[in-house]
Amino acid sequence: MTRSAAGTQFGARAAMERLNAEAAPLHIWLRTQANAPAQPPWFRQTSLEAGGTIATGRVGAAQLKPVAHRWRWRKIAPYLDRIAEIARTADISPIEFAERQQFLLTNPGLGGRLQVTSTMRCAVSIYNPADVAPVHIHTPNASRTILSENGGYTTIEGERCRAARGDLILTPSGTWHDHGNDGNAPVVWIDVLDSPLMEFLDCVWLDEDYPGETEGNARAQKVKAQDRHSQRLYGRGGLVPAFVEHRRGFAADASPMFHYRGAEVRAALAELRDGEGDPYEAVTLRFVNPLTGGAVFPTLDYRAMLLRRGEETRFKRETASTLYQVIEGRGATEIAGHTFDWEENDIFVVPGFSWRRHLNRGPGDAVLYAVCDRPLLDKIGQYRAQGRLSDDRVTELAP
Ligand SMILES: [Fe+2]
Numbered sequence: 001m002t003r004s005a006a007g008t009q010f011g012a013r014a015a016m017e018r019l020n021a022e023a024a025p026l027h028i029w030l031r032t033q034a035n036a037p038a039q040p041p042w043f044r045q046t047s048l049e050a051g052g053t054i055a056t057g058r059v060g061a062a063q064l065k066p067v068a069h070r071w072r073w074r075k076i077a078p079y080l081d082r083i084a085e086i087a088r089t090a091d092i093s094p095i096e097f098a099e100r101q102q103f104l105l106t107n108p109g110l111g112g113r114l115q116v117t118s119t120m121r122c123a124v125s126i127y128n129p130a131d132v133a134p135v136h137i138h139t140p141n142a143s144r145t146i147l148s149e150n151g152g153y154t155t156i157e158g159e160r161c162r163a164a165r166g167d168l169i170l171t172p173s174g175t176w177h178d179h180g181n182d183g184n185a186p187v188v189w190i191d192v193l194d195s196p197l198m199e200f201l202d203c204v205w206l207d208e209d210y211p212g213e214t215e216g217n218a219r220a221q222k223v224k225a226q227d228r229h230s231q232r233l234y235g236r237g238g239l240v241p242a243f244v245e246h247r248r249g250f251a252a253d254a255s256p257m258f259h260y261r262g263a264e265v266r267a268a269l270a271e272l273r274d275g276e277g278d279p280y281e282a283v284t285l286r287f288v289n290p291l292t293g294g295a296v297f298p299t300l301d302y303r304a305m306l307l308r309r310g311e312e313t314r315f316k317r318e319t320a321s322t323l324y325q326v327i328e329g330r331g332a333t334e335i336a337g338h339t340f341d342w343e344e345n346d347i348f349v350v351p352g353f354s355w356r357r358h359l360n361r362g363p364g365d366a367v368l369y370a371v372c373d374r375p376l377l378d379k380i381g382q383y384r385a386q387g388r389l390s391d392d393r394v395t396e397l398a399p
Helices: 012-026 078-089 094-098 195-200 229-234 262-272 374-379
Strands: 069-071 102-104 121-127 132-138 142-146 150-156 159-164 168-171 177-180 187-193 283-287 301-307 316-318 322-328 331-335 338-342 347-350 356-360 366-372 385-388 394-398
Touching (some): 078 102, 142 150, 142 159, 159 229, 262 301, 301 356, 316 356
Antiparallel strands (some): 102 121, 132 177, 142 168, 150 177, 283 301, 301 366, 316 385, 322 347, 322 366, 331 356, 385 394
């Protein structure tokens, strides 16, 4: 309580709130609550369950935090079949009114928003034979991880990428692309985009008015590049052609290699299997921009991790968030004190700041693909990481 000039006491908070009611039409807010960041000084909290807290009241009104979550493939996959069935039998195909046949993953901590972390959107798409997603261009960076043994195609800037399981196909910001299935069976892949970040920055746009030549039903761009263009130009480590324009599309800082083959990734992991690996990341390879060795997108970094039979990594936490896709094997990941077991095609998310470690619990090796927003955090000086040593002491891993 405070004392007014006249000597009578009154409640300051109540008085401020009365003023707030009066001043609201002016679009101002008289502060009646302290700041309460959703993330406390995490680097000092060492317990495995350490996490942030959403504030209440006016301060917390716009706060959201992604939580650790796993989407079990065997629970969600049947909905792909249901979508495909509707597409085959209903009056019009969902691709006609929704442009895609897919479901999006929603993080339970993000209030129903179509995103798995603050920066990433993730969807699982199915294409029936003869389906085509028309040629278009947009500002979000996007990728697909192919789950089907043969995964249809994506054409990007004139290069047709014919896909197979484990392939990573990139459509960087500002590249014209279309997708389709010219095979005999449905194809399925996982889409990952940085669109929540782009939306937050209010710089999302999409254009379908392709200025170039189209073919077939006039909705797909004409193929101009040689077959296996990405592999021919950039598919040998340490060598890049000196005679071509590397920039493709108008993205200034994205990989000119659009297609990474799952079979080659798997073979590269196998070659490194008997080495030491890393206590926190096992045997991990990065998908990189072959010109720079940097991340394939300015916002997202892609990796493939081989977790050898019986291998358990040490606990690590970082300010970046990571989305994992299980390509091969069985295991579990402990995240912020909870254990999430996983098997082939499961998808799970490790939010920033959460302690996590991976355990291979299957009869063979496991392979996880990971996408994280570290490149973005690096650029704004916010990337940090800590690990736990074998005696459980916390050590700084980065910077
Ligand atoms: Fe797209």
